[in-house]
Amino acid sequence: MTQPLLDTMLKGIEALRARGRVTYGYPILHTFDVQIRGTSAVLHDCQDGSKGGQADYRTGKHLTHGMPGTHMIAAFAKEADGGWRVAKVDQLDTPCSPDT
Amino acid sequence: MLAGYMTHLLLAGIAVVPAGNDHGDGVGVSRNYFDYLISARDKPSRTPAVQSKAKPKVTCSYQRWWYANGLQKVGQGSADPDRTLSSEPVKDGAWYLLKCSNGSQKLVWLDNQHTKAAAEQLAQQAYKRIPITLPRVLTAPPRGRDALVGLPHWFYLAKGQWAPKAKRLSTGAVWAEATARPQRMTVDTGEGHSLICNGPGTAYDPARSAGQQSSTCSYQYQQPAQARQVTVSVTWGGTWHGSGGAGGTLPPITRSVTFPVRVVEAQALVTEG
Numbered sequence A: 001m002t003q004p005l006l007d008t009m010l011k012g013i014e015a016l017r018a019r020g021r022v023t024y025g026y027p028i029l030h031t032f033d034v035q036i037r038g039t040s041a042v043l044h045d046c047q048d049g050s051k052g053g054q055a056d057y058r059t060g061k062h063l064t065h066g067m068p069g070t071h072m073i074a075a076f077a078k079e080a081d082g083g084w085r086v087a088k089v090d091q092l093d094t095p096c097s098p099d100t
Numbered sequence B: 001m002l003a004g005y006m007t008h009l010l011l012a013g014i015a016v017v018p019a020g021n022d023h024g025d026g027v028g029v030s031r032n033y034f035d036y037l038i039s040a041r042d043k044p045s046r047t048p049a050v051q052s053k054a055k056p057k058v059t060c061s062y063q064r065w066w067y068a069n070g071l072q073k074v075g076q077g078s079a080d081p082d083r084t085l086s087s088e089p090v091k092d093g094a095w096y097l098l099k100c101s102n103g104s105q106k107l108v109w110l111d112n113q114h115t116k117a118a119a120e121q122l123a124q125q126a127y128k129r130i131p132i133t134l135p136r137v138l139t140a141p142p143r144g145r146d147a148l149v150g151l152p153h154w155f156y157l158a159k160g161q162w163a164p165k166a167k168r169l170s171t172g173a174v175w176a177e178a179t180a181r182p183q184r185m186t187v188d189t190g191e192g193h194s195l196i197c198n199g200p201g202t203a204y205d206p207a208r209s210a211g212q213q214s215s216t217c218s219y220q221y222q223q224p225a226q227a228r229q230v231t232v233s234v235t236w237g238g239t240w241h242g243s244g245g246a247g248g249t250l251p252p253i254t255r256s257v258t259f260p261v262r263v264v265e266a267q268a269l270v271t272e273g
Helices: A005-018 B002-015 B112-129 B266-272
Strands: A021-024 A031-037 A040-047 A053-056 A070-078 A084-091 B060-067 B093-100 B105-111 B137-140 B152-157 B165-171 B174-188 B194-197 B218-220 B225-242 B246-264
Touching: A005 A021, A005 A084, A031 B105, A040 B060, A070 B060, A084 B060, B093 B112, B105 B112, B112 B165, B112 B174, B112 B225, B112 B246, B137 B246, B152 B174, B152 B225, B174 B246
Parallel strands: none
Antiparallel strands: A021 A053, A031 A040, A040 A070, A070 A084, B060 B093, B093 B105, B137 B152, B152 B218, B165 B174, B174 B194, B174 B225, B225 B246
16 A cells, blocks of 8 residues: 555544444455556456444444445556555445446 | 555555444444445435436536556655646546446546647637627727827726636536737827837826826827827737646737727817817
């Protein structure tokens, strides 16, 4: 991960902890439509977020969960060391289907 | 290889703060600035309440979402990609998030060369639509009154006439703004001389004496004449800027008015009076 997403995510974690929450699980990724332009790239991900969410830090109780068919778009920057890092992520309003 | 990186990084990036519907109340996630990353939101049905037989017009908006080749990075920091970037130059092109009124959304790449060419065309259209009217010319002595041989005859534009005008047009993700700026006023005196005035002239103030005022655009007629045909022209220069940092100049526009001025000898007026 790289800027500007990195700062956003770190602040997000901090805010989450301040509310006594942590994350659990992982989204199941279904990436598609990768486009590369020079040192920049975008991809789509029709992810299933239902297996992850927020949990209470003390009790471990699951408080939230994601949804299947969540259409994410991610921008990547190729950095000086040659690594591709996520720089921006957004969710589109329209749900997607991992089969299409 | 890239896909592998992406999968791993995306996983890492998104798994940090998952969010979703609270189990307890089923209401959508909180709206803080990171939950959107993997949020799951309750959405109202997109089915319109009233079905119309006429095919609805679909309108789309473009928002620059990400652009290429590292220009988004600024030194050690980085620019906020969500701020308005429309005026900033980009190297090759950018990805735009296309949102349409029928609910469809997608990322589209727009190459700068095409964007610039389209922007220039838009700028030319915008320039033509700028309402540049004929100059409203005032004189001292006032229009309809005689000019006097040997005394300065003032030419000036009405208030507000010497001001830039702009027109902005956009289509899809491409936009252009053309601006017309008055550059000079030329006065053909009708007596074989021309004045070039780099401004709108000086408005004559009848509340003050003539001796206390001076004009930046005046002419002293040499000979009496029944009707000198005076032509006042205002030339406007054009510039434009638009998508992808494109910009340039546009051809000048000149607007002219012609009116008669009778020139008399001052002593004749005295004689007649």
